[in-house]
Amino acid sequence: MRSKALLLGSLVVGIMSAGCAVAYEAEEGEVGDAQQAYVSRAWAYAWAHQATGSYTATSSYSRNSAGDNFAEGLDNTVSQIATGRYRVRFPDVGAAPGGHVQVTAYGGGSERCKVNSWLRSGDDVDVYVNCFTAGGAPVDAKFSVAYVRKSGTGSSGEAYVWANNATAAAYTPDPMYQFNSTGASNTIARQGVGYYAVTLPGQTASGGTVEVTAYGAGSDHCKVGSWGQSGNNVVAYVRCFDSAGAPSDGRFTLNFARSRAVNGGLSYSYAWANNATAASYTPHLSYQEGYIAGDLGDVEADITAARTSAGRYSLSLPGMSATGSNVQVTAYGSGPEYCKVVGWGGSETTANVNVACFDESGAPADSRFVLVYTDDKFIVL
Template sequence: MKSFKWSALALLAGSVIGCGVPEGEEPESVELGEQQSEIARGTAVPNGTYPWAVSLHTGATPSTANLQCSGSHIAPGWVLTAQHCFDSNLDGVISASEFSANEIWASLDRTRISDTSRGQVIQGAQVFLNNTNDLALLRLASPSSAPIVQLANTIPAVNAAVTPAGWGLVNNSGTVPDNLQQGQFRVTGSNALDLFYTNVNTEEMCGGDSGGPVFTQVGGVVQVVAAHTNSPGGCGVSTGNATGSRVDVALPWIRSIIPAAYGFVWADQPSSTATYTPSSYYSHNSTGGTNTITRTAAGSYRVEMPGLGQNNGNVQVTAYGGAGNRCKVSSWGPIGTTLNVYISCFTLAGAAVDSYFVAQYYRAGAGNPEQGAYLWADQPFAASYTPSRYYSYNSRGGTNTVTRIGVGAYQANLPGFTLIGGNVQVTAYSYGSQHCKVASWGTNVVDVRCFDTAGNPADTYWTLRYTDHHVATNGQRGAYAWLSDSTSATSTPNSWYQWNALGTPLTASRWGTGSYTIHIPIIESYDKTSAMVTAYGYTNTACEVSSWYSGSAGGTDVNVLCRNATGALADSLFTMSYITNL
């Protein structure tokens, strides 16, 4: 029999003192077949609320009989919980008598354990122990479509309201709820590793909820501040402080385990009949794999990125050169552990054509404090819908939605964002010759416009990526800008919508009709760099990157050409994003 050092019966009987546990409090661990304890006299959470909350159990078919711990879905396919759910004595080793990752299953996006009409149940695959604090990360065997929750980078002040949530016992009689429970608590203090909180009314942490989220809500944005670890003895009222392991102090560890994954290429041999490795100066794979490109037909390509193969993330594509071609993403998905991205390129008349292009793939990690989102708009004719959650991400935990406001006119809603600025890239999707662009964006709304080859509005699929003060990972160099003046010889892009990881402002030059240079000071272009551009506005202009290189004054110059539907160079606003692995 698998067993933890402390059983639920012991927890209900009274206090024990264990490894790393404050006197008078105890870690919430259970023996197989016994029940994890919970919030006594708590409130049932309405169905569909906190869809990122996770129930961890020992069977593929979830029930209150096999409930073990709670957790939070913090990145696609990753759960934050307590270390002692796997390592009961907190010695840093998961022994044969403790639970391994693949013995635990996660129920996601299920307020009620028994509700099989929604959510997913996914087996665990790998567990990472913090060993400094009582925290663990569980990697699931496959990504989840459940929403994620934001992680806090600070702790709430004393007396601030916090809400713990989870499943388990709700009284001293051993009653286990089917429905997720929550309670009202207030912060009483903290130390270097832990947050302390106590009940506001009569609810009480009932010696359980191991790994469950303790969170705040500010401006409608939920932030997990701690994972619950220890409770006062018994299920009484006001019997002492509950304890949670602080998330903010663990963020560097979380980010190191779940970094953002990304890859990019510059297709520099568009007519090659053999698979080739693109220039390493302009190609990168965050997993260390070597990207390759295969031309499968005229204007059609397959980009292979080893190690990045998952059914999620986001792809953006732009044509490169001066021919006025348009390139787009046709599809992407995994073949084993390799990500295959399919690209299609067309002339202005809509004919398939061999073309240079730039392609970027990005998959969010965990714990990025900046705003970020992406989505694949997969229902071009629907009036309003929630796009596939496998390919949708919102760093604030909101559920992205798309609304069709007319032929070829769409609005992406990214709830939870509160800051003005950032950068948006949009690419048309599918095998047709349509193209899409950013029309405008505000705090949490992005307008998108799509057109056919004649420049008429056209319904089509598309992908969108939004970043704010980052371009891939929060520690990576990069830059972006929205060209907010398309007619002046020189200009400085709007300060709200430009960013340079090294701090120096970007500038813009116009060399002639539809011909521009964005200058990025300090950041050089000589190794593993990538530039992306999307036209901006409500007209049918389209833009491409014509080149980028280290400028004579230092830094990088990104050159952009914009054209109207007839192929003539035309002045246009646009957004540019630049990424480097340096």
């Protein structure tokens, strides 16, 4: 991370033009890594800012790689199907099947949301989202959702899986819904009830991040247990729980990135908030990063975090823009606590994100978590 971020106020902020799939240039430290250019991405994200009805997602927090300069999300739309059930339509990013989805509930209450399913609808992608009370009843809720589909091979730094079998002792997830930038196949092993090890061959744990969302129609929820290096691979552990907080076998989606855009977009920031009780601190420097696309590259200033009350946190993300952004949060640890986004905002040079975490009953609870922030900033000096 470099102090160039402090100069943002005097720079021109632009948006890179692209079609449906975006081939990223090598980021700083990777110049000459020609293979990385072969990893392409189609992506879209939205903030579902209303808990009821059908509407176009607000343009300030909705983007789509198929749009003209990603402008205003190409009318990403949200439709309520029933209590706590929604369809999010991302136009023109469905040129091929597969991809990956993350969902995070939004607001001050204890609701939580998850991916029910996603599929192609012509050239579009439809993502279905279910939201529940802490007790597991369907409930209307706001949420943040991100879709990305990656293809090709290159250097290490990117992988995702849809864990489509909750009870198999060991298996290779559906090839259509998994990706590894090294070209290897990711695998999953069940360690116990609701406890899984996801192996991502050829990846490096230090400096990376992991996000998880539960999958399916039920009210179970999943989180990151931990991740680390095992030989030449990353092994990420996932824990899933039922609405009473007991370990429960469940399907889920998992996304990993190291020095790469996690959920599409152009610029990004992520952090492992590794201290649940400190009044203020700098999250672990080995697992946080900020990157501004274009001429700036890595952000020098560190992400900082503060605990404002039990289970409530505020993070400051230098260099990130509040407009055109998306936030995903995943609780971290072995217990049934879960986390969500309360809100985010800020300026064109610093974004601020508020996070709330809860225990299995829906009461505020201190918890560690992983935060992934995406925006569409592109800086031209």
